[in-house]
Amino acid sequence: MARPRSFDPDDVLEIARQVFWQKGFQATSLDEITAASGVAKPSLYAAFGDKNALFLKVLDRYHDGILGWAERVLVQPGSARDAIRQWLIGFIPYCSGEKGQRGCLSVNSLTDGSLDQAAVRKSIERYNRRLEDLLRARLRADRAEFSRGFDPDITAHTIMVVHAGLMALAHQTPDSKRVKAVIDQVMQLLA
Amino acid sequence: MARPRSFDPDDVLEIARQVFWQKGFQATSLDEITAASGVAKPSLYAAFGDKNALFLKVLDRYHDGILGWAERVLVQPGSARDAIRQWLIGFIPYCSGEKGQRGCLSVNSLTDGSLDQAAVRKSIERYNRRLEDLLRARLRADRAEFSRGFDPDITAHTIMVVHAGLMALAHQTPDSKRVKAVIDQVMQLLA
DNA sequence: TTTATTCTGTACTTGATAGTATAGAATGGA
DNA sequence: TCCATTCTATACTATCAAGTACAGAATAAA
Numbered sequence: 001m002a003r004p005r006s007f008d009p010d011d012v013l014e015i016a017r018q019v020f021w022q023k024g025f026q027a028t029s030l031d032e033i034t035a036a037s038g039v040a041k042p043s044l045y046a047a048f049g050d051k052n053a054l055f056l057k058v059l060d061r062y063h064d065g066i067l068g069w070a071e072r073v074l075v076q077p078g079s080a081r082d083a084i085r086q087w088l089i090g091f092i093p094y095c096s097g098e099k100g101q102r103g104c105l106s107v108n109s110l111t112d113g114s115l116d117q118a119a120v121r122k123s124i125e126r127y128n129r130r131l132e133d134l135l136r137a138r139l140r141a142d143r144a145e146f147s148r149g150f151d152p153d154i155t156a157h158t159i160m161v162v163h164a165g166l167m168a169l170a171h172q173t174p175d176s177k178r179v180k181a182v183i184d185q186v187m188q189l190l191a
Numbered sequence: 192m193a194r195p196r197s198f199d200p201d202d203v204l205e206i207a208r209q210v211f212w213q214k215g216f217q218a219t220s221l222d223e224i225t226a227a228s229g230v231a232k233p234s235l236y237a238a239f240g241d242k243n244a245l246f247l248k249v250l251d252r253y254h255d256g257i258l259g260w261a262e263r264v265l266v267q268p269g270s271a272r273d274a275i276r277q278w279l280i281g282f283i284p285y286c287s288g289e290k291g292q293r294g295c296l297s298v299n300s301l302t303d304g305s306l307d308q309a310a311v312r313k314s315i316e317r318y319n320r321r322l323e324d325l326l327r328a329r330l331r332a333d334r335a336e337f338s339r340g341f342d343p344d345i346t347a348h349t350i351m352v353v354h355a356g357l358m359a360l361a362h363q364t365p366d367s368k369r370v371k372a373v374i375d376q377v378m379q380l381l382a
Numbered sequence: 383t384t385t386a387t388t389c390t391g392t393a394c395t396t397g398a399t400a401g402t403a404t405a406g407a408a409t410g411g412a
Numbered sequence: 413t414c415c416a417t418t419c420t421a422t423a424c425t426a427t428c429a430a431g432t433a434c435a436g437a438a439t440a441a442a
Contacts, residue, residue: 001388002389003387003437003440022304024304029429031430042392045431045432046389107359111302112303113215114217124363157373160356162353162356168298182352185380194418195418196418220398221399231422234420236400
């Protein structure tokens with residue numbers, strides 16, 4: 001029995017994500033989000049809270065999206081090798097070429113010294129922990145694939161490091177072939 | 192025949208580096224650098240130019256420091272394996288524990304979307320290129336160490352990716368043992 | 383149609399910061 | 413001692429962004 005909201009919050013989060021992703025948290029003003037979304041500041045504040053809270057919602061949404069996809073890919077039947085390889089290959093469009101230039105919102109935020117808000121750190125830590133858990137679980141489950149000395153725990157972490165490195169260097173717009181070659185080489189560790 | 196400068200520019204660059212490194216470019220105000228260095232803004236502007244120029248000088252100085260060290264370590268006698276291993280091991284104090292929390296100034300700047308100033312990109316690209324060149328040159332020179340299928344070029348790039356990944360994840364203050372385990376595992380690729 | 387309620391848009395306040403004007407201080411030479 | 417020159421410190425301006433007050437618009441129920 002009141003005036004309904006004139007925008008879809010999820011649409012605005014999607015637009016805000018693009019702006020934050022492109023320019024980073026600090027450099028993004030709410031006026032830019034207003035301009036991009038057509039939603040004025042008071043409505044943004046009413047719907048999402050202040051700038052920090054809005055960013056946190058955007059980041060969580062971003063994490064959920066990637067985690068959902070990872071859960072699907074990393075649990076598929078077949079060998080652990082193939083599942084993990086496919087998972088890494090799936091990042092290539094996002095860490096090479098023009099599109100890769102923005103890198104990964106999560107890695108960008110992690111390396112942003114101005115974002116020491118505890119909540120942002122927590123969100124990223126949780127995200128990384130869950131990804132690594134998925135990798136480790138799969139490697140442990142299919143341990144029979146690998147040689148005797150194989151260590152699923154360290155390997156899971158190494159893959160996380162490689163993933164973060166690819167996303168960091170994505171800002172230099174590497175060629176997708178180059179990225180693929182790195183992934184192929186790292187996959188040698190799963191043996 | 193005029194009043195001499197009352198500060199050593201190199202000292203100020205060192206202090207500015209610490210502040211920029213801790214908080215990032217955007218979040219660092221010149222007032223903070225003034226407070227940390229004791230040098231007032233007009234003197235900073237006279238000596239270094241505006242904030243962008245100051246940051247660029249800081250970043251170049253940072254790059255030169257690491258490159259100097261890399262040149263020494265990566266050219267030392269013995270096997271390429273040992274040289275590269277030692278080089279990676281040398282980063283451990285900077286990408287683990289309390290001290291590692293700030294990460295790497297170069298990686299942090301690379302992933303900072305607000306820093307699309309061409310000059311900063313160039314500086315980082317040049318730095319990464321020179322590091323990768325050093326790695327590649329050493330791997331090529333000692334190719335005899337490795338098996339027939341070994342590819343020095345891709346391996347050099349993979350090491351750069353791992354390096355960037357370690358520096359990105361450094362912000363989560365990993366245990367140094369964990370970092371060392373990753374390095375040990377990646378060194379398996381040099382065989 | 384009226385009304386309570388919630389949303390929206392304009393315009394404002396407040397605070398922070400990049401960059402600078404200007405006056406005065408410190409130096410080496412005449 | 414005095415002066416030309418260059419540096420320094422205070423204080424200022426201008427700009428920009430976060431957050432908000434308030435008036436008016438839109439809805440559903442009565």
